[in-house]
Amino acid sequence: MQISNKVFIVTGGASGLGEGTARMLAKEGATVVIADMNADKGEAIAKELGGAFVKCDVSNAEQAQAVVDKAVLLGKLFGLVNCAGIAPAEKTVGKNGAHSLDVFSKTITVNLIGSFNMIRLAATAMSKNEPEATGERGVLISTASVAAYDGQIGQAAYAASKGGVVGMTLPIARDLARNGIRNMTIAPGIFGTPMLFGMPQEVQDALAAGVPFPSRLGKPEDYAKLVKQIIENDMLNGEVIRLDGAIRLAPK
DSSP states (O other): OOOOOOOEEEETTSSSSHHHHHHHHHHOOOEEEEHHHHHHHHHHHHHHOOOEEEEETTOHHHHHHHHHHHHHSSSOOEEEEEOOOOOOOOOSSTEEEOOOOHHEEEEEEEEIIIHHHHHHHHHHHHHTTTOOOTTTOOOEEEEEETHHOHHHHTTTHHHHHHHHHHHHHHHHHHHHGGEEEEEEEEEOOOOOOHHHTSSSSSHHHHHHTTSSSSSSSBBHHHHHHHHHHHHTTOOOOOOOOEETTTTOOOOO
């Protein structure tokens, strides 16, 4: 699939991995619809890239549909990249007692249900596309995490949500094979995002040193390169790719 002259939705596109992906897609000639809760930054980036912005809670069916509707108005929707997510940290039993059920539920709702919500709606629109020469009608890419496999202390909710994204990758790809729509997942390791840059520098340095090679934090550009390869390589389907410099997370 060629990226140019296609419409792509990027959730969480106002910062971090999503912003890096949106910039890559625009550079390659795509029209990008940014879906994010941060309206000020989302609108500014969309304007800069010549795309569109829709304020969206990805777990809300009506708001997610509004994003897809906007994308379809701009042309043929051929791609969705799910980068929206939250990463709370809380132990199952902590100093203040049991893990908050509301925090666990919200994490699953945003990271897992939100990803599926966007997938089901975008795929419905894509299924109506005229196929490419390859037979493709679209490609879906979601973001998991190495925490899905190596969840650390305090990551029960986050790891569960990302494990769910991993677990639905293959069945969704199988569901959509008859429609010519591929479904993939990327599981990033330790990446330099606004969330991580909020930590003390010594913590950032320690995290980078823990990556076997290259011993650095991942960059949004690294993630965007893999997104580009997935879009363009039609044999990539139904798989989760770790993008982590060979790191395996310690318990803490």
